[in-house]
Amino acid sequence: MTALNLYQLRSFLTVSEEHSITRAASRLHLAQQAVSSQIRQLERALGVTLLVRTSRGVLLTPAGEELAAGGKAVIADADALVERVRAVAAGQAGRLRLVCKPHATAEFAIEVAEAMEAAVPGVVIELVTVSTLPEELELLASGRADAAFLWTPAGDGSLRYAEVREDRRMVALPEGHRLASRESVVLADLADEPVIVPKVVVSQDVLRHWLAEPRPDGRPALRGPAAQRIEDRLILVARGRGVWLAPEPLAAYFPAPRVRWVPVVDAAPSYLAVVWTARAPESLVSRLVAEVRRITGWAGD
Template sequence: MIDLDIRQLQSFLVVAAELNITRASARLHLSQQTLSTQIQQLERALAVTLLVRTSRGVLLTPAGEELARGGNAVVADLGALTERVQAADRGNLGKLQLAVCPYATSLFATEVADAMEAAVPGLEVDLTTVHTPPAERELLLSGEADAAFIWLPLGDDRFQHAVVRTDPRVVALSPKHPLAEQESVTLADLADEPVLRPDIYLSEENLRHWMADPRPDGTAAQRGPEVEKVEDALMMVARRKGVWLAPEPLSRWIPATAVVWRTVTDAEPSELALVWTDRAPAQLIARMIAEVRTIIGQSEPALV
């Protein structure tokens, strides 16, 4: 069996990402000579050439490409194993507390929990249901939850997040509204409609996104009355007191027999993210992001 040094593999993966020894050494806080030596040692251990230098940096060989593809998974799995071993030493194989809003996550939350427990032996995933994003935020800040699914933007730099799905925007209308006869609407169609504001928004930035404010022509959206619950907003919609904009999945899961939903063709899409704090176990969060994206069939590259 080939004896691989995990530090050499990690260094190679940084070089593979940067395709530049100078930038990679700066990220790793190593001298260029030390980094080059690590790569050479890794090449000798594998008996292959992993990269070649060029005037602009380095290029990966086919062997290097293959190692880069599989190496990140190896490092992630080793990190997860390390966490499980340490948890076992503490007499606790691990528990992950996940806060969810039923309407936002009912399509996949239980699947994610089951997939995580299958992928990480000994892990227990607890789902805690709350009814609003501010309640999710409070669980995260208090440490009662490790992660939560929340619609962006957060408007709060205390959290990290990774987008896991993107959905079009819809508007709730009274069945008696003239626009209800159309299959879809535009924001210009809604220019004179007050947008109702249930108490679910995390910040002014979050509220403005949900209201599509400003509109594409630069005008401000009309702010309708504030209400306590989404259900209150929908009742007011039914009574022609305003409209409510939401991500499309909510139209399928919020009980709303008295309203109709129409796609808003020119509204920016809504992004659902896995959100966590610095206290959350990083390796488990990384695994959960991968599991969620696999389950719902979407992929987003960035962690923010």
């Protein structure tokens, strides 16, 4: 099998495009003699004549036309292979296992995965969905996921994170509630309302965030019943057992019957973040954060 020298092939393709060894040499930043020598070496290796020199440049022989037609694909494949090899060596290719809760990321998770795979040669984004924060944290801790989307605080100080979206806080109210027809409310309006407590919290910091504590007057929130699943919390709200504070995307994802969602204008926003462990490939995570922020239009620090 004849070994095809890519350096010589690249020179030949440049000559075939320019129809001139002089112009090809200029494009390649080589001497004319060097380009002519490479063409002769390529012809000897293939055992064919590729070019016919004339007073007005060069003409391709039928063999030269065939090599020019197929050689471009060979060079393109070789260049792509080099890029993939360099990407792997730089830690930019491989697999990134990304865990998310659909109610937090439904509008952009697939777009992010496709953007990453288009932007980084050879990378594969594996999306894994869960329903609760503890499930996300367990996948990260066990090494079955490299990164995740979750609202901060995460309740795990070992995780690294970068914020990618700011979400205003909403309150879920029963449809007949005295505040349900309001355009917005403030936390003082909710001072005497029991708040549904999530059972899935993993630290006091996380619990205080979801209950919007402390309140403006310094008091804690009035605790209502606890529920693990979001659907169960909304049932409790609909039955008048309490109100529930949540980021705005949940209001769109969970339009529950007999529940009204109202913005809480003075509650601290929730920040969705990309979080990752020390084991995660940081070059991929860095690119992931950049792609997510581009898609969400993040304007924060």
